[in-house]
Amino acid sequence: ATPTAVMVATGVGANNGVLIKGGDALERAQKIKYVIFDKTGTLTQGKATVTTAKVFSGMNRGEFLTLVASAEASSEHPLAKAIVEYTRHFHFFDEPSAAKAHNNGQESKSFGWLLDVSDFSALPGQGVQCFVGGKKILVGNRKLMTENKITIPSHVENFVVELEESAKTGILVAYDNDIIGVLGVADPLKREAAVVVEGLMKMGVNPVMVTGDNWRTAKAVAKEVGITDFRAEVMPAGKADVVRSFQKGGNVVAMVGDGINDSPALAAADVGMAIGAGTDIAIEAADYVLMRSNLEDVITAIDLSRKTFSRIR
Ligand code: ADP
Ligand code: MG
Numbered sequence: 001a002t003p004t005a006v007m008v009a010t011g012v013g014a015n016n017g018v019l020i021k022g023g024d025a026l027e028r029a030q031k032i033k034y035v036i037f038d039k040t041g042t043l044t045q046g047k048a049t050v051t052t053a054k055v056f057s058g059m060n061r062g063e064f065l066t067l068v069a070s071a072e073a074s075s076e077h078p079l080a081k082a083i084v085e086y087t088r089h090f091h092f093f094d095e096p097s098a099a100k101a102h103n104n105g106q107e108s109k110s111f112g113w114l115l116d117v118s119d120f121s122a123l124p125g126q127g128v129q130c131f132v133g134g135k136k137i138l139v140g141n142r143k144l145m146t147e148n149k150i151t152i153p154s155h156v157e158n159f160v161v162e163l164e165e166s167a168k169t170g171i172l173v174a175y176d177n178d179i180i181g182v183l184g185v186a187d188p189l190k191r192e193a194a195v196v197v198e199g200l201m202k203m204g205v206n207p208v209m210v211t212g213d214n215w216r217t218a219k220a221v222a223k224e225v226g227i228t229d230f231r232a233e234v235m236p237a238g239k240a241d242v243v244r245s246f247q248k249g250g251n252v253v254a255m256v257g258d259g260i261n262d263s264p265a266l267a268a269a270d271v272g273m274a275i276g277a278g279t280d281i282a283i284e285a286a287d288y289v290l291m292r293s294n295l296e297d298v299i300t301a302i303d304l305s306r307k308t309f310s311r312i313r
Contacts, residue, residue: 030305030308160172163182
């Protein structure tokens with residue numbers, strides 16, 4: 001393709017909300033063999049909603065939810081936001097005194113109904129931990145519990161499995177070394193996700209899904225969207241390794257992602273595509289930015305490259 005053709009293609013992309021950072025990226029896209037999609041916020045809407053909250057202790061729901069939301073209040077994770085949002089509504093309608101009771105009758109400074117926490121830390125790919133009233137609270141997945149030597153009783157495990165088999169993420173809560181409850185969170189697929197997966201296959205491109213979420217939820221989501229090849233329980237640093245494993249033998253690999261977690265993988269990929277609504281760090285690391293955050297633009301990008309570079313000079 002001539003420099004003019006590249007310039008025209010870049011312009012056509014921009015008019016469609018597909019920002020291409022350079023002619024090399026535009027050229028590589030025509031040869032894409034695998035498109036690796038991040039799950040949360042890329043294939044899914046990234047608008048997690050709590051669907052279930054089950055207490056497995058003597059605590060009442062108000063106390064339980066207030067504890068969990070207080071622990072998650074400092075986290076930027078979509079799961080954390082969903083929990084705080086859910087609890088906010090619950091709190092006002094049901095048990096407004098729970099937080100106050102826990103804070104020895106005093107309202108927290110930040111949010112009337114949240115408890116004061118100390119020593120907060122977010123553990124990427126696992127969850128959060130902090131202290132409330134001198135007791136440790138952990139909110140996250142099985143790995144977080146195992147690493148903290150918390151035993152998951154079999155009736156709790158069964159409940160989590162049930163959530164995961166219906167494509168939900170089960171979030172475990174431990175307080176003072178005991179599991180006190182579980183939350184179920186749903187994050188629906190983007191409307192176009194399944195159509196795009198099918199479209200890619202028709203173009204001879206293989207769709208793959210990668211996620212830090214657990215294997216069972218991943219399997220259910222992959223099935224819903226029509227992807228058979230997926231990698232689950234991948235720690236943030238591991239996504240780039242997944243990209244490299246697909247590159248073996250010289251395959252051209254695209255990565256599509258939105259999160260901070262995805263940026264090493266976006267950089268490692270031959271073609272990194274960031275979701276426009278995603279984090280700045282992901283956008284920085286990518287070769288393409290899909291401004292509309294619509295997955296159809298993955299196809300637009302490949303099409304544009306194929307058309308530009310197959311043209312007879
Ligand atoms: P993904 O790769 O799907 O974007 P992440 O790597 O961000 O997922 O997180 C992987 C898993 O770690 C989540 O599915 C969840 O189980 C757990 N997790 C991470 N952050 C949190 C949090 N703030 N609260 C609860 N669980 C969390
Ligand atoms: Mg994501």
